[in-house]
Amino acid sequence: MTTDDSEKDIAVLEKGYQAVLEFIDQMEEISQLQDRVDITGNINQIWNIFLNEIRNSIRMEACALFMVDEQTHEFVLKNASPSSMGIASQSELEHQIECGMFSWIIRRRKPALVPSLALKNNKTIIMLPLVTAKRTLGMVLVVTGIEESAITQENMKLLAMLAKQCSLVMENSLLYDRLKKDHESLQRAQKQILQAEKLASIGRLTTGASHEILNPLNILSGYIQLLAMKEGLDERSTRYLAIMSEQAERISRIVNGLYQFSQTSGASMDRVHVNALIRKVFQLFEHEHRYDHIRNVMDLQEDLPAIDGNADSLTQVMFTLLSNARDAMPRGGELYISTRKALPDASIGADTEWVEIQFRDTGHGIPEDVIDKIFDPFFTTKTLKNGTGLGLSISYGIIQNHGGAIQVKSKVNEGTTVTIRLPCS
Numbered sequence: 001m002t003t004d005d006s007e008k009d010i011a012v013l014e015k016g017y018q019a020v021l022e023f024i025d026q027m028e029e030i031s032q033l034q035d036r037v038d039i040t041g042n043i044n045q046i047w048n049i050f051l052n053e054i055r056n057s058i059r060m061e062a063c064a065l066f067m068v069d070e071q072t073h074e075f076v077l078k079n080a081s082p083s084s085m086g087i088a089s090q091s092e093l094e095h096q097i098e099c100g101m102f103s104w105i106i107r108r109r110k111p112a113l114v115p116s117l118a119l120k121n122n123k124t125i126i127m128l129p130l131v132t133a134k135r136t137l138g139m140v141l142v143v144t145g146i147e148e149s150a151i152t153q154e155n156m157k158l159l160a161m162l163a164k165q166c167s168l169v170m171e172n173s174l175l176y177d178r179l180k181k182d183h184e185s186l187q188r189a190q191k192q193i194l195q196a197e198k199l200a201s202i203g204r205l206t207t208g209a210s211h212e213i214l215n216p217l218n219i220l221s222g223y224i225q226l227l228a229m230k231e232g233l234d235e236r237s238t239r240y241l242a243i244m245s246e247q248a249e250r251i252s253r254i255v256n257g258l259y260q261f262s263q264t265s266g267a268s269m270d271r272v273h274v275n276a277l278i279r280k281v282f283q284l285f286e287h288e289h290r291y292d293h294i295r296n297v298m299d300l301q302e303d304l305p306a307i308d309g310n311a312d313s314l315t316q317v318m319f320t321l322l323s324n325a326r327d328a329m330p331r332g333g334e335l336y337i338s339t340r341k342a343l344p345d346a347s348i349g350a351d352t353e354w355v356e357i358q359f360r361d362t363g364h365g366i367p368e369d370v371i372d373k374i375f376d377p378f379f380t381t382k383t384l385k386n387g388t389g390l391g392l393s394i395s396y397g398i399i400q401n402h403g404g405a406i407q408v409k410s411k412v413n414e415g416t417t418v419t420i421r422l423p424c425s
Ligand SMILES: Nc1ncnc2c1ncn2[C@@H]1O[C@H](COP(=O)(O)OP(=O)(O)O)[C@@H](O)[C@H]1O
Pocket: 320, 324, 325, 328, 361, 363, 364, 365, 366, 374, 375, 379, 380, 381, 382, 386, 387, 388, 389, 390, 391, 392, 393, 416
C-alpha cells in the first residue's frame, strides 16, 4: 500500500463521516419539527413546512399531497408543487390505485419506491403514506429525477421519519379543528337554551299580567284624551298631556308585544308559501313614504316547497326584519330579500329539507359588542319613541316554535344579514 492509497482511504472515510454527521443533523431537525409547527394553523401552512424538509432530504422535481376526505373516504389532491403538477399527480395516483400498489403501501405503512405509470421520462416516484395508529390520513407523492438505484437507504429513512412526523402533526391539527367545531356548536346550543329560557319566563309572566295592565291603561288613555280636548288649557298643561299620552301609548305597545310571546307557542299551523307571504308583506308597506329612498331587491326562488307554519306570526317576523332593515338605513340603501331551498346541513339537521329566507341590508350594521344582545327582550338602540326592543326576541320565539333557526351576521358600516331557516312540510 502506498501513501497515496492510504491518503485516498482517509479521504473516503472522511467523506463518509461527513455524510453520517449530515444525516444525523437532518434526523435531529426532523425529530424537532413537531415543536415548530403550529397545529392551529391550516393544513396548507403545515404542509409548506414539510415540503421544505422533503426538499432538504431529497432532490425532488415535484411533490403532491393527497388527503383522505372524511365523508367520501377518497384521496383528494390538496396541494401540488409546482402547481402545474396537479393533474399529472392525480392521474399517477389513479394508476397506482388501479394496479394495487397504493393499498400495498398503505398496509405496509412505510415509504416505497414505485415505477411511474403515468409520468414519462423514467421518473422515479416515492410514495409516503400518511398514517397514524388509528387511521390513514393521506399520501404524499414525490417525483424525483434520480434513478431508482441511486436512492439510498438514508434517503428513505429520512423520508419515513418525515412522513411519520407529518402524520402526527396533521392528525393533531385535524383533532384540534374538530374540537374547535364541537366547542362552537356547544356554545351555540348553550346560547339557544338561554334565549329560549328567557323567552319562556317572560311568556309565563305576561300571559296574565298583560290584561291586568292594558285595562287600566285604556281607562287612563281615555281620560288623558278627554282632558286634552278641554278648552282653555294653558300651554304647559297641553304639553304635559301630550307627554302622558305618548308614554301611555308606549306602555301599550310594550305590553302588546309581551302578550304576543304567550300567543306564539299556541298558534295553529297551516301550509304556508313563503314567497307569497313575503310579497304580501312588501306590498302592504310599499307606500310608506318614510322609506322611499330604500330600494328593495327580491330574489325569490320559484318552486319553493311549502312549509308548515302560522302565516300571521311569520308575517310579523317579516315585518320586524323589514322595519329593522329600513331603520338601519336612514340615508337610504338597498334591501335584498331572497329565498331558496337550503341544502341539508349537519348543523341544522341533515335529513330535513329547509327553506332559507334572507334579509340583507346595506345599513349601519351592528357593533360586535352589541350583536349578542339583539335577541334579548327590551334590548334596543333606538329612541324611546321608535323601539321597544321586542321585535327580534318575538321573532326568535316564533321561528323557534316553527322548528327553525334565525341567525344574524353584521358588519359595522357595511350592513346586516338575517338568515331564517324553516323546515319544509
Ligand atoms: N338590520 C339591522 N341593522 C342594524 N341593527 C339592527 C338590525 N336589526 C336589529 N338591529 C339592532 O337590534 C336591536 C333590537 O332589534 P328589535 O328587537 O327589533 O328591537 P327594536 O327594533 O325595537 O329596537 C335594534 O335596536 C338594533 O340596534
